[in-house]
Amino acid sequence: MEIQQLLLKFKFHILITSTFSILIFALIYLAPRFLDILKYFWPLLLSTALFLVAIVLFGRISSPVTEVSGEGILDYVAGQSEELQPHLHELHEGEGESSKVE
Incomplete structure (x- = not known):
């Protein structure tokens, strides 16, 4: 019961942290490599x-x-x-x- 209350208390913190983590992972995974950018420009x-x-x-x-x-x-x-x-x-x-x- 205590864990559920703590989770409800920090639900916005957990949601923001997980969203930020997914966003950073997507940028790293989908972004072109530095050498590719250097070759192009x-x-x-x-x-x-x-x-x-x-x-x-x-x-x-x-x-x-x-x-x-x-x-x-x-x-x-x-x-x-x-x-x-x-x-x-x-x-x-x-x-x-x-x-x-x-």
Whole structure:
């Protein structure tokens, strides 16, 4: 009688443990072997390794950049060089005076 009460008390623990054990056993039994996975994906793994080696080699071989990256493109996108700033300022002042309504 005591054993039945203990079994009823721990029935969820026993159920969860047995389900987990069956699941682990099924995964081990049905899962493909590691070498099978390696045989299937070896071209992908090799090409990825070669690509990473090429990145490291190009990083060491290339000369360091002397100009701040993107400085030229920012000047181009902004469209206003330092030489044009005084002229643009004069232009805007002239527009302000002519647009006044008396």
